[in-house]
Amino acid sequence: MWDFTSPRKVIFGEDALEYLSEKQFKHVFIVTDPVMRKLHLHLLEEQLKATNAEITIFDEIPGEPTLQIVQKGAKLLAETKPDAIIAFGGGSVMDSAKGMWPMWASPEDGIDAIEGLNPFEDLKLREKTGCILINIPTTSGTGSDVTWATVLTDNSSETERKASFGNRELVADITILDPILTKTLPRSLIAGAGLDALSHAVGGYLSTWANDFSDALLLHAFKLLWINIPIAYHQAETGEVNFEIREKLHNAATMSGWGFSNSQIILGHAIGHTIGGAFKIPHSRCIGAACWYSLMYNKTSVSDRIADLARTIGIEGKSKEELSVNLIKEFKRLLIELNLPVSLQEMGVTKEKYDAEIESVIDYTLNDSGTLSNPRPVDYEDYVKIYEYFFEGRELDF
Ligand SMILES: NC(=O)c1ccc[n+]([C@@H]2O[C@H](COP(=O)([O-])OP(=O)(O)OC[C@H]3O[C@@H](n4cnc5c(N)ncnc54)[C@H](O)[C@@H]3O)[C@@H](O)[C@H]2O)c1
Ligand SMILES: [Fe+2]
Structure with a gap:
């Protein structure tokens, strides 16, 4: 038996933020970061003004957040007791x-309210x-707006551990996709x-958990x-912003989250999470190359599925193997075109740093849920080789 979990509502398109002005909340708790507060929070506040809701703003979220900041926010939630949490940012x-909420709901569990989350x-x-x-x-x-995962860093041990925790109740009630908010994205973040x-x-x-429903979205x-x-x-x-293009990207990011949240991610994300924590690399900077490695590693196991992806974007090839090889080539070309590291x-x-951390990096990668659902089995020795190649950006040949 399988199930597919979705948000109750997805509001999308131009002026999507206006949806908020129609809601009746008593107390709204806004979670955001300093950049978003400065750039766009006024747009949200304008809409909430019409509702007369009391508003509390928690704007201290750093990039790649830690369990500690989540604990701080949870305390504030317990004090203010809002009837809506609005997460406004990346x-x-x-x-x-998504981490603060279960901590607020089960204060007696402390940090275990997250670390012990069972899906x-x-x-x-x-x-x-x-x-x-x-x-x-x-x-x-x-796509975190519709996934049931929260990815947080635990920096209480020597090798920082970034891990994904999840429960289906963390899937949002409502996600609002307003492309206007993306007009300020720097080029590096559009790419990453x-x-x-x-x-x-x-x-x-x-x-290995892919299903008909996730396939359609993905x-x-x-x-x-x-x-x-x-x-x-x-x-x-050149500073140009085309909102039709931005809307496609914004919708597609949510569709991707919606799909993978119901089918799992694979080796690329197991690697991405781990190196993000251990080497302090933002997820958006390392995940593209990690995905390229996941395509190369899985080519022999699921060339039919990789070929589907290739056909979807018009890549040509006489066999599924040729289509896979061509997509992998194009993927690397795209990373270079977008100035992303390989x-x-x-x-x-x-x-x-690599030599000092690699053993624990491999241990953490093996224990990441992305390893479990990878189509081609992968063990400690495989990761030793993958990481050796990845260090230099060499193409996999095994
Ligand atoms: N929960 C999930 O399912 C899931 C999936 C993938 C990644 N993640 C996690 O999400 C985190 C990364 O999130 P992210 O890539 O969205 O970046 P982010 O939230 O860390 O934001 C990066 C920077 O961009 C700024 N920013 C955000 N929106 C902007 C805008 N419209 N204009 C200008 N600047 C803007 C932010 O203020 C911040 O300084 C990582 O910790 C990653 O592991 C979670
Ligand atoms: Fe991701």
Whole structure:
């Protein structure tokens, strides 16, 4: 038996933020970061003014958030007792809000309310807190607005561990996709966050848990992202913002999240999460190359599925093997076109740091849920080899 979990509502398109002015909330708790507060929070406040809701703003979320900041926010939630949490920002903000909520609901569990999260446990978040979750993503990347995962860093041990925790109740009640919010995205984030979304489409489609429902979302998301990321990226070089293109990217990022959240991600994300934590590399900077490695590693196991992805974007080839090889070539070309790194060295990882961390990096990668759902089995020795090649950006030949 399988199930497919979705948000109750997806509001999308131009002026989507106006939806908020029609809601009746008593107390809204906004989770955001300093950049979003400065750039766009006024747009949200304008809409909420009409509702007369009391507003509390928690704007301290850093990039790649830690369990500690989540604990701080949870305390504030317990004090203010809002009836709506609005996460307004990128994946870091949304993941933080998704972490705070179960901590607020079960204060007796402390940090275990997150670290001990079981995907299928009945948390009764809404009943216990009388609150709902509204996500308003601003990066066109993570899809965290509709996934049941929260990716947080635990920096209490020597090798920082970034891990994904989840429960189906963390899927938002409402996600609001307003492309206007993406007009300020820097070019590097259009590329990096875009590649995160593209990696979700690839991982979710190749996963051993892929199903008919996730396939439908992920194949189309893959196409929309592949076509529109480079266009938006190059337009941004001259300051041009085309909202039709931005809307496609924003919708596709959510579709990717929606799909992979119901089919899992694979080796690329197991690697991406781990190196992000251990070497302090933002997810949006490392995930594209990690995805390229996942395509190369899985080519022999699921060339039929990789060939589907290739056909979707018009890549040609006489056999599924040729289509796979051609997509992998094109994937590397795209990373270079978007100025994204293809090796750990290019991401700033020194040989000393690599040698010092690699053992725990491999242990953490093996234990990441992305390893479990990878289509081609992968063990410790395989990861030793993959990481050796990845350090230099060499193409896999095994
Ligand atoms: N929960 C999930 O399912 C999931 C999936 C993928 C990634 N993640 C996690 O999400 C985090 C990364 O999120 P992200 O890539 O969205 O970046 P982010 O949230 O860390 O934001 C990066 C930077 O961009 C700024 N920013 C955000 N929106 C902007 C806009 N519209 N204009 C200008 N600047 C803007 C932010 O203020 C921040 O400084 C990582 O921790 C990653 O592991 C979670
Ligand atoms: Fe991701």
